[in-house]
Amino acid sequence: MKTARFLDRRSPPHIVTLVxxxxxxxxxxxxxLPxxxxxxxxxxxxxxxIQILISGYIAMTALVQIAIGPLSDRFGRRPTVIGSLVILLVSTLVCMVATDIYTLVAARLLQTAVVAGIVLSRAIVRDMVPMEEAASMIGYVTMGMTIVPMIGPTLGGVLxxxxGWRANFVAIFALGVVVLALVAADLGETNRNRSASFSAQFKAWPGLLASPQFWGYTAVxxxxxxxFFxxxxxxxFIGATLMQMSPSTLGLQFIFIAAGYMGGNFVSGRYARRYGTSNMMLAGxxxxxxxxxxxAAFLxxxxxxxLAFFGPQVIVGFGNGLTLPSANAGVVSVKPHLAGSASGLSGAIAMGGGAGTSVFASSILTxxxxxxxxxLVMLACGLLAIAAILYLRYGDPQDSWRAEEE
Incomplete structure (x- = not known):
């Protein structure tokens, strides 16, 4: 694989483009959100x-990811990313002018094409480097990426x-144009082993789905x-209804979890190769x-x-930042030739679960x-993640990352 050169589409993409x-x-x-x-x-x-704009988006993202991975394995990372950005721009224009909830929801669901950015940034990294280095690089990519959602709700609240709320979609459209121009100039193709056909990919899926490691990492x-979802x-609901915050004030509260996530990504990027993906996931x-x-203790x-409620979310974010780069590196390393499909399928499962927890958590709040x-929902998720990590570590004697530790 060639060395990445910024704004040279004949070489792998620069980390700035992945971010x-x-x-x-x-x-x-x-x-x-605010x-x-x-x-x-x-x-x-x-x-x-109105919360369907979040839960529906997450659920639709799950379905889109199933297609994004195979598309990129078959046709390449570059055309798949460019196509997804074009769909985002068109759907965002519709959101900007929507006059009824049905049009807004439909256009919002089309915006999910942009999830290719998250799915394929992981697959592109795995195309470029081996697993341990991938965990580190994914950590750095996610750390840089986190700056955006860290300021996103704050920016959205101010706008x-x-x-008014339509200004949020104007901002998405403007940034989408900038990112599309960057991708066109810098994102060189990294998938050098494209699948011969979709049928060939789907025939290879049973081997992926039969892997305990794939399911273990996906569960984490x-x-x-x-x-997080x-x-x-x-x-x-907690900020606006229970605490009577304005949109801009509520937006500021999201900085805590995002800043913690960024810190966790930095630590993951710096130490994942030294301490191993297993230890990073467990600590996170x-x-x-x-x-x-x-x-919960404060309540x-x-x-x-x-501050008592939102402040400690920095610890939750930090834990997520430690765990997810290593877990995602594990997902795309189970079957490296199916990295895009594995990333998309795992992401679809995670997003489907996220949609469910998002709806459930919001529906039980009064x-x-x-x-x-x-x-309590967040705590249950944490305990189940621990169980999945322990299975990966001790449940399968052939587990790849136990060998990695030795």
Whole structure:
């Protein structure tokens, strides 16, 4: 594989480009979270209804990822990313001018094409480097990417206060144009072993699906992400309804979990090769559980301030940042020749689980229950992730990453 040269599409993409395509995908998901209550009011629907813009998006993302991986394995990473960005731009234009909830939801679901940025950034990294180095590089890519969703809700809240919720989609469109231009100039093709046909890919899937390692790593990704998606589903209700925050103030609260995630990614990028993916996943999941227990303890003690609830989310984010790069590197390393398909399928499962936890966490929150039900969902996700990691470590004597440690 050639050395990456910035703005040279004959070479592998620069890390800046990988950060940009992954970051745009994350931004599209969360920029308008602080504006959800005002959007519900504007369209005359309940918060539960408008929340489909998050839960429906996550569920649709799961389906899109199933197709994105095989498309990139068959036709290449570059054309798949470019096509997904074009679809994003068209659907975002429709969101900007939507006058009814049905049009908005339909266009919002089409925006999920941008998930190719997250799926294929991992596959591209695995095309370029071996597993241990991939875990480190994915950590750095995700760290850079996290800057975008860290400021996304804050930016969205400010735009919502100043210009209304439609300004969030104007921002997505403008940034999408910039990223498309960057991809066209810099993203060289990295898939040098393309599948001969879709049927050949699907014939190879049983071997992937029969792998205990694939399911183990996917379970870690799913449950670790599930805690984050439960937070995304419930935090707008907690901040806007229970704590009476404005969109801009609520947007600021998301900095805690995003900043922690960025810190975890940095540590993962720096130390994954030294300590191994297994130890990074285990340490990260334990941190995530601790970050969930701290605000729960504050609530039980009668401390219900915004800082007491949102502040400890930095620990949850840090744990996710430690765990996910190593788990995703494991997913795309089980069958390297199916890296795109493995990344897409695993991501689809994780997003499907995320949609479920997001809907469940938001549906069980009421003024009477307070924030505790959401924290219990996050805690359950953490415990299930621990169980998956322990299975990977001790459940299969042929496990690839036990050999890696030896």
């Amino acid at each position: 940009a395509i992954a970051g745009l995908s994350a931004l599209t998901m969360n920029i308008f 504006s959800l209550p005002s959007m519900a009011k504007d369209f005359g629907v309940s918060y539960g209804t 919502g206060d100043a210009f 990704v799913t449950f670790t992400s599930g805690a 439960a937070f995304l589903g419930g935090a707008p 999941t334990v941190a995530m559980i601790v970050g969930t227990l701290v605000p 039980l003690a009668g401390v219900g301030s915004a 003024v009477e229950t307070g924030a505790m039900p959401m924290l």
